[in-house]
Amino acid sequence: MAPRILGTDADDPHGDVEGGQLPQDRQWPESDAERTDVFPPARGELLDSSGPQFDAGATQHMPAVGQRFDAGATQQFDAAATQRFAPQRPDADAPTEQVEGVVPVPAPRAEDDDPGAARRRSLRKAAIIGGAALGVLVVVYGADLLISSGDVPRGVTVAGVDVGGMSRSDAEAELRQKLEPRLTQPVKYQAGDVAESFNPAEAGLKLDWPTTLDNAGDQPLNPFTRLASFFTTREVGVATHAEPQKLAGAMEDVRQAVDRDPMEGTIRFEEGQPIPVDPKQGQKLDVDGAMQAILTQWAGEQAVQLPVAVTPVRSTPEAVRAALEQFAKPAVSGLVLVRGEGKDAVLQPPQIGAALTFEVDEAGQLKPKIDNAKIVEAAGPQLASTEKEGKDAQIVFEGGRPTVQPSEDGKKINWDPSLAPLPEVLLRTENREVKALYENKPAKVTTEDANKYGVKEVIGEFTTKGFASDSGVNIRVVAQKVNGAFVKPGETFSLNGFTGPRTKAQGYVEAGVISDGAPGREVGGGISQFATTLYNAYYFAGMKDAGHKEHSYYISRYPVAREATVFQNHAGASVIDLKFTNDSDTGVAIQTIWSPSSITVKLWGTKRYNVESVTGERHNFTEPQEKAGPTENCQPSNGAQGFTASDTRILRDLSGREVRREPRNVRYNPQPKITCP
Structure with a gap:
C-alpha cells in the first residue's frame, strides 16, 4: 500500500x-x-x-x-x-531537519497546557511541600520539647553567664563557678559622673541560687518562642538575700559619695596662679532605684548603673576659659600700688588672687568680683601710719570728781571709693595703681555731747568689805576695767559684756567660790562681791534693774535679798549676768575705788530720786542636810539654815513724793553640812 x-x-x-x-x-x-x-x-x-x-x-x-x-x-x-x-526536550539550538515532502504537524493540545490546571498543580505541590515541612517541624518541636524538659530555657544568661539549655543542677554549678569569685570583690557602680565601689559583704549581700534559677522560668511551650531562643538571649537578674541594716548603711555611704549640689564653673588661685574649675551639674541619688539596681546587678561583670536626678548648671567650660584669658590672667600679671598720703601699699599677685572670685550671671558668663575686705586686709596695715584714730569724749575721774576728756576727730581711708577703679586697673599691663581717698571721722561722743550729759554729781554708791587676798586681786582687775564706763540715756550696761571673758589671760587668778554648797576654787573667784557692790550702787541711783540673780546660799557680808552674783563658763561665755538700764535723760558714769580690804562703786549723773531699802523679816526656815565632801582638799563646814526674805525699794522724787515701790522676794537654800572622809 x-x-x-x-x-x-x-x-x-x-x-x-x-x-x-x-x-x-x-x-x-x-x-x-x-x-x-x-x-x-x-x-x-x-x-x-x-x-x-x-x-x-x-x-x-x-x-x-x-x-x-x-x-x-x-x-x-x-x-x-x-x-x-x-x-525529547526541544533543543532550541539544534538545527531543525525538514523531512522532504513532509509538512510539520502541530502537536495536539494536552490538558497540561490549560492555565487552570497549572495553578492547581502548583497548589498541590505547595500543599505537599508545606505539609511535609510542617510534619518535620512537629517532629523537631516534639523532640526539642522532650529533650529539653525540665531544663533552664534556652538563651538565658544570669549576670552575663550563659546557662540556657542546662539542667538546673548544671546551671547552679556553672553559676557558682563563674560568679562566686566575684562575690568577694568590690562592687563597682556608676552614678552620674561618680565611679566608686563598695564591699558586698559589708552591704550584707548574698546570692540566692535556687530563686535565681526560678526567675529564669520553665521551658516555653510556644513553638515560636522556642525557635526564637536559638537566636536571642534573655538576661535574668540575680536573686539576692540582703541584710536590711547593712544594705541601708552601704546605700547611705553611696548617697554621700554621689549627692552634691550643682557647682558652677569658677577660677581659683594658688600662689597667685589662676586655675580654671569646670562646672559640675548637681546630682542626687535615687536611693530606691539604686537599691533595686544593686540587688539585681551587683554580681555582674559590669559596673552597676545607678539612677540619679540631675540639676543643670548655667556655666560652661568655654565660659570658664573665656574668663580665665580675659580677666584672671591679666589680673595677677603684676603688682598693684595703692597710693597713700606719704606712703604706698603694694598688692602682690597672691594677695590679688585671694580677693578675686567669680559669679555666674543669667547668661552663663563668669563675672569677676573683688572682695574689698581682703584688699584692705593686705593694704591697710601698710597705710596705717597715714591714718589717725579718733577719740570719743570720755568721763574721767580726776581728784575724785568726773571731768570731760575732749574728743578728737580721726582721719581714715574710705576704702570702697578708693578701690572702685581696681577692676579696670587689673586689666592693665602698665600704670597699675589706685589712689587712697581719705575722710574725716568725727568722734561718736563729742566734747559738747559729754558736757550735755549732766554728769555732775553722785547719784548712787555702795561699799563692801572683807575679801581674801586672791579674791581681792580679781576684784581689783574688774574694778579697773569698769572704772570710767559711761552709759548713755536709754543704754543697758552688762557686766559680763563689758569685761568680756575673765580668764588668766586677762589677769584673773584662782580664788574661792561656793559650788553646790561646798567651798571650791575657780579662776575669777570673788567677782560676785564686785557684782553685789555695783548692784547696790545702781539700786540706790534709781536705775532700772535689767536682770540679776542672788546667790543660792546666803553670804553674811552681803545685804539680805539685795545682792547679786555673776558667772561665766570656762570658755568665757556668760551664764549669769548683771545688767541695768539708764532710764534717765542724762548720762551715767561709773567710778570704782578699790583698796586691799574694800571696794566702792559710785554712779555719777543727775540725781532724780531718793531711794530707801526696806528689808523684810526672815521666815520659812529649812535645816541644812549632811553632805559628804570630796576626797581631796575637803573643807568641812557646819552648814547654815535656808530661809525666805524680802526687800522693797522705795523711790521718792527730790520733793519727797513717793514715786513707786518695788518689792522682791528671795529664797535662800540651806547650806549643807560638809563632812570629810
Missing part, C-alpha cells in the same frame, strides 16, 4: 487530498492553524533499534492539517508504534 502524503497541494492550497476538500476555518472551530505554526517539527530518537519497526500504515490515518477529522482512522492508530520514540 502506497504511503499517504501528509500535506496540501502546492499550487492549490484547497486542492484535493485523497479526493477530499479542505474545510474552511469557520467550519472547524477547533482548528487553529496559526497556533500550530509555532510548533517545530517533532524530533525523536529511537529507543531501541531492535524493537518493532515504524508502522507507516498507522500514521496514514492521521489527517493532514486542515483535513476533516476521521474518527475511524484514529482507531487504526498503533499506539505501540509510537512508544518506540523516547520523549
Whole structure:
C-alpha cells in the first residue's frame, strides 16, 4: 500500500487530498492553524533499534492539517508504534531537519497546557511541600520539647553567664563557678559622673541560687518562642538575700559619695596662679532605684548603673576659659600700688588672687568680683601710719570728781571709693595703681555731747568689805576695767559684756567660790562681791534693774535679798549676768575705788530720786542636810539654815513724793553640812 502524503497541494492550497476538500476555518472551530505554526517539527530518537519497526500504515490515518477529522482512522492508530520514540526536550539550538515532502504537524493540545490546571498543580505541590515541612517541624518541636524538659530555657544568661539549655543542677554549678569569685570583690557602680565601689559583704549581700534559677522560668511551650531562643538571649537578674541594716548603711555611704549640689564653673588661685574649675551639674541619688539596681546587678561583670536626678548648671567650660584669658590672667600679671598720703601699699599677685572670685550671671558668663575686705586686709596695715584714730569724749575721774576728756576727730581711708577703679586697673599691663581717698571721722561722743550729759554729781554708791587676798586681786582687775564706763540715756550696761571673758589671760587668778554648797576654787573667784557692790550702787541711783540673780546660799557680808552674783563658763561665755538700764535723760558714769580690804562703786549723773531699802523679816526656815565632801582638799563646814526674805525699794522724787515701790522676794537654800572622809 502506497504511503499517504501528509500535506496540501502546492499550487492549490484547497486542492484535493485523497479526493477530499479542505474545510474552511469557520467550519472547524477547533482548528487553529496559526497556533500550530509555532510548533517545530517533532524530533525523536529511537529507543531501541531492535524493537518493532515504524508502522507507516498507522500514521496514514492521521489527517493532514486542515483535513476533516476521521474518527475511524484514529482507531487504526498503533499506539505501540509510537512508544518506540523516547520523549525529547526541544533543543532550541539544534538545527531543525525538514523531512522532504513532509509538512510539520502541530502537536495536539494536552490538558497540561490549560492555565487552570497549572495553578492547581502548583497548589498541590505547595500543599505537599508545606505539609511535609510542617510534619518535620512537629517532629523537631516534639523532640526539642522532650529533650529539653525540665531544663533552664534556652538563651538565658544570669549576670552575663550563659546557662540556657542546662539542667538546673548544671546551671547552679556553672553559676557558682563563674560568679562566686566575684562575690568577694568590690562592687563597682556608676552614678552620674561618680565611679566608686563598695564591699558586698559589708552591704550584707548574698546570692540566692535556687530563686535565681526560678526567675529564669520553665521551658516555653510556644513553638515560636522556642525557635526564637536559638537566636536571642534573655538576661535574668540575680536573686539576692540582703541584710536590711547593712544594705541601708552601704546605700547611705553611696548617697554621700554621689549627692552634691550643682557647682558652677569658677577660677581659683594658688600662689597667685589662676586655675580654671569646670562646672559640675548637681546630682542626687535615687536611693530606691539604686537599691533595686544593686540587688539585681551587683554580681555582674559590669559596673552597676545607678539612677540619679540631675540639676543643670548655667556655666560652661568655654565660659570658664573665656574668663580665665580675659580677666584672671591679666589680673595677677603684676603688682598693684595703692597710693597713700606719704606712703604706698603694694598688692602682690597672691594677695590679688585671694580677693578675686567669680559669679555666674543669667547668661552663663563668669563675672569677676573683688572682695574689698581682703584688699584692705593686705593694704591697710601698710597705710596705717597715714591714718589717725579718733577719740570719743570720755568721763574721767580726776581728784575724785568726773571731768570731760575732749574728743578728737580721726582721719581714715574710705576704702570702697578708693578701690572702685581696681577692676579696670587689673586689666592693665602698665600704670597699675589706685589712689587712697581719705575722710574725716568725727568722734561718736563729742566734747559738747559729754558736757550735755549732766554728769555732775553722785547719784548712787555702795561699799563692801572683807575679801581674801586672791579674791581681792580679781576684784581689783574688774574694778579697773569698769572704772570710767559711761552709759548713755536709754543704754543697758552688762557686766559680763563689758569685761568680756575673765580668764588668766586677762589677769584673773584662782580664788574661792561656793559650788553646790561646798567651798571650791575657780579662776575669777570673788567677782560676785564686785557684782553685789555695783548692784547696790545702781539700786540706790534709781536705775532700772535689767536682770540679776542672788546667790543660792546666803553670804553674811552681803545685804539680805539685795545682792547679786555673776558667772561665766570656762570658755568665757556668760551664764549669769548683771545688767541695768539708764532710764534717765542724762548720762551715767561709773567710778570704782578699790583698796586691799574694800571696794566702792559710785554712779555719777543727775540725781532724780531718793531711794530707801526696806528689808523684810526672815521666815520659812529649812535645816541644812549632811553632805559628804570630796576626797581631796575637803573643807568641812557646819552648814547654815535656808530661809525666805524680802526687800522693797522705795523711790521718792527730790520733793519727797513717793514715786513707786518695788518689792522682791528671795529664797535662800540651806547650806549643807560638809563632812570629810
